[in-house]
Amino acid sequence: MANRTLIVLPDDTAAPILDAISAAKSIIRVKMFVFSDRRLIDAVVAAKARGVDVRVMLNPARRSGKAENDDVRSELVAAGISVLDSNPAFAVTHEKSMVVDDSFAFVKSLNWDEKNLTETRDFAVVTSHEREVAEVTECFDADWNRQPFDSGSKARLLWCPGNGRERICRMIDDAKHTLFVQNERYQDSVVIERLVRAARRGVTVHAMANSPHSLKIDKVVEAIGGMRILDDVGVKIHKLRHMKLHSKMILADGTVGIVGSMNLAPGSFDERRELAIEVRDDDAVERLHAVAHDDWKNSRPLDLTDSGILADIQDRKEAANLLVLDS
Numbered sequence: 001m002a003n004r005t006l007i008v009l010p011d012d013t014a015a016p017i018l019d020a021i022s023a024a025k026s027i028i029r030v031k032m033f034v035f036s037d038r039r040l041i042d043a044v045v046a047a048k049a050r051g052v053d054v055r056v057m058l059n060p061a062r063r064s065g066k067a068e069n070d071d072v073r074s075e076l077v078a079a080g081i082s083v084l085d086s087n088p089a090f091a092v093t094h095e096k097s098m099v100v101d102d103s104f105a106f107v108k109s110l111n112w113d114e115k116n117l118t119e120t121r122d123f124a125v126v127t128s129h130e131r132e133v134a135e136v137t138e139c140f141d142a143d144w145n146r147q148p149f150d151s152g153s154k155a156r157l158l159w160c161p162g163n164g165r166e167r168i169c170r171m172i173d174d175a176k177h178t179l180f181v182q183n184e185r186y187q188d189s190v191v192i193e194r195l196v197r198a199a200r201r202g203v204t205v206h207a208m209a210n211s212p213h214s215l216k217i218d219k220v221v222e223a224i225g226g227m228r229i230l231d232d233v234g235v236k237i238h239k240l241r242h243m244k245l246h247s248k249m250i251l252a253d254g255t256v257g258i259v260g261s262m263n264l265a266p267g268s269f270d271e272r273r274e275l276a277i278e279v280r281d282d283d284a285v286e287r288l289h290a291v292a293h294d295d296w297k298n299s300r301p302l303d304l305t306d307s308g309i310l311a312d313i314q315d316r317k318e319a320a321n322l323l324v325l326d327s
Helices: 015-023 038-049 070-078 114-118 130-144 164-174 189-200 217-232 266-270 282-297 306-313 317-322
Strands: 004-009 027-032 053-058 082-085 097-100 104-108 120-127 158-160 178-182 204-208 236-240 249-252 256-260 274-279 299-301
Touching: 004 114, 004 274, 004 282, 015 038, 015 097, 015 104, 015 120, 027 038, 027 130, 038 053, 038 070, 053 070, 053 130, 070 082, 097 130, 104 130, 104 256, 104 274, 114 120, 120 256, 120 274, 120 282, 130 274, 158 164, 158 266, 164 189, 164 249, 164 256, 164 266, 164 274, 178 189, 178 282, 189 204, 189 217, 204 217, 204 282, 217 236, 249 282, 256 282, 274 282, 282 299
Parallel strands: 027 053, 053 082, 178 204, 204 236
Antiparallel strands: 004 120, 027 097, 097 104, 104 120, 158 274, 178 249, 236 299, 249 256, 256 274
16 A cells, blocks of 8 residues: 655664665665765665666756766666766755656655754655655656756646745645744745745744755845745744754645645745655654754744844855844
8 A cells, every 4th residue: 555654864864764775776866966875876886786777967067066976877887887967957956856767756855965954954755655756766767867847737746947846835725723834044035925924824833944044145045034034924843853854855744744845935946846745644754753853942033133143154254244134
């Protein structure tokens, strides 16, 4: 029977991913933003050695030009694995996915990086639903062959560019009681407006983010501005106490969740290749709900007053100037 299961990082470790690679019989397709974890490198090399067709698509560089996958690319190619840069039609491919034997797909917020597997809050969903697996496969093959991919009006998954913003906004609009949102950045004005409207109609919105000092300088104005707008209308914004947030998750009314790679930013929705999945399966949603509540209990409010932000960004005078804060 087809289903969706939730993986929680760092709680579940890399074991479910390693087990899936070890069990592969015919083909593995991996599309990854950053791939550096030693155990996963060894696992795909071992899969290739036992005759599995392994295809890996890697984002060649960040928008800054920083390349992080050159070493692993060389190692994989030396092992006989087929490796390509991600589709150059997109500024960045931020999607993190894996399809095994055309039978099940992993849709993830985490990179295959030791930090995301051991230190950050991240999620992945494993789906065996035939249409969802087929969509991930079709997009992989289209990007591999540098061909267009149109998710279409009946897409089961959330794609960017494509239906990502629309589906996220629809979930926010449909929420009646509670919203738990975990995201690194709150920059997209359309999504921010939807969250404001949700709060104004009485939905309790719990938003989690990282501290302002973690933002790159070119993200400061939009990201802090977005959080302050939400704070102004009474949305509580918290930071995890003992763990960095890397997840991109929304949970509405404890009944439906979205997990994937999308930051709530215009670039993610309009320029990057991104992927997320909607989850309504009872066991997966119940666990997502439990983790969201536990994370909220183990968090603290972000101080988004002028003085609070100045204290957080400390000596970053350029950031203070951009935010028009009196330092």
